[in-house]
Amino acid sequence: MLQLGVIGTNWITQQFIEAAQQTHTFQLREVYSRTQEHAQNLINQVNGTDTLITTDLTKFFASPEFEVVYIASPNSLHFQYICQAIAANKQVIVEKPMVSTRAEFLQIQELLQNHPGIYVLEAARHIHEPEFATLKQQVQQLDRIDGATITYRKYSSRYDLVLTGQEPNIFSPKFSGGALYDLGVYLLYDAVCLFGQPLSAQYLPQMIATGVDGQGTIVLHYDHFDVTMLVGKISNSILPSEIYSGKKTLSFDDGGTVRKIWNNYNDWQFTGTDHNPMLAETEVFAQIIQQKDQTQFNQLWQIADQVNQLLTQIRLAAGIKFAADRSEA
The missing domain is CATH 3.30.360.10 (Dihydrodipicolinate Reductase; domain 2)
Structure with a gap:
């Protein structure tokens, strides 16, 4: 199993960890949260054992305990966490939307070109x-x-x-x-x-x-x-x-x-059957990472690219402005 660190302690993180436990693809090793209490509550909910808690983000990304990070923070924080993860040579699974703007997406793409073997996977589970x-x-x-x-x-x-x-x-x-x-x-x-x-x-x-x-x-x-x-x-x-x-x-x-x-x-x-909707994506993502399946990653990245283009285009045309837009001005 791949060793997993997570950012975010809400219900969607719990659902991902439970799916990973069912598919035997990822093992929870470390949780980053701003509060010790929230991290411990998540660990208790998923029956985690020997799981570390970190409230220092720098220490979290420097940790040797995990090789894959799952990011389920508020949308605007995805970009900075992805950048830190790539710099630390961690594989990345990030909840949708991957990033807030087109410029952020293109920066991630450039970082990946400079870090061969690292993948950023958008969790469009369905x-x-x-x-x-x-x-x-x-x-x-x-x-x-x-x-x-x-x-x-x-x-x-x-x-x-x-x-x-x-x-x-x-x-x-x-x-x-x-x-x-x-x-x-x-x-x-x-x-x-x-x-x-x-x-x-x-x-x-x-x-x-x-x-x-x-x-x-x-x-x-x-x-x-x-x-x-x-x-x-x-x-x-x-x-x-x-x-x-x-x-x-x-x-x-x-x-x-x-x-x-x-x-x-x-x-x-x-x-279909009533099941955890994240089961399939845990298997797909684990396969890409373990087998270094660049072809399948490229296919998913192309779809993510097209979705990001559409998201940014129609949002801005509709007059919806984010704080992330101002940071790029």
Whole structure:
């Protein structure tokens, strides 16, 4: 197993560690947190043994206890942690979005060119799942694509804080928050993986009091069709997603975690299993790192590159500004 260090102690870190334990791919060795208490709580939740706690970031990256770091900090902090990890010759798995801006992405790309054998892997977990592979196979069997509507709207409990006048990280421009840079990343990965890079794109956001988007509509323009994507963190949607091909419609239940797929033309339907959605990505990432699989890494990096381009382009065109943008001015 690969030895793992983590940054971030919230539920998503716990889910990743539990997936790694199930797949026997990574062993938790060290936790960085600003507080000893939060780190210990995480270790207790995942039944960690002989796991170190570090509150000093410099000491954390200098530690010989782990070779791979999983980063699940607020979005705006990803870039600096990735840079420190690469400098320390650590392999990197980082929660989406990988970084906040286009310039940050290109700087990471340059760092990787100067550190051969180091990988930075964006944890777009859903595209690695077998259910998504089944969806992709069904799309490829369609005679043509006439369009699609993909939905991922899920109410965030943190929005309750916004309604009381607070600014939680996930809804803060200081931390590169908002619906597009959270759930919207899943939808853009869906589109790029299923249909390729669009010719053009736009985002119509519904802004909230903190200065970021609470929800909105993404429209991707392809050569002969459009893809409309509904994203949000201030409302819930129970709409299925649909891909159109003449009289045929291919449907699936969730733009972020595909579990059911069905169609209207031959009574075919598919139901996946209820499991930790990070299982597949832990296996894929471990394989890339252990086998030094540059080909598979390059494929994932190309998709991440396209998603980052789209994210930055449509965000800035929609007038959504982050603190990270000012730091580059």
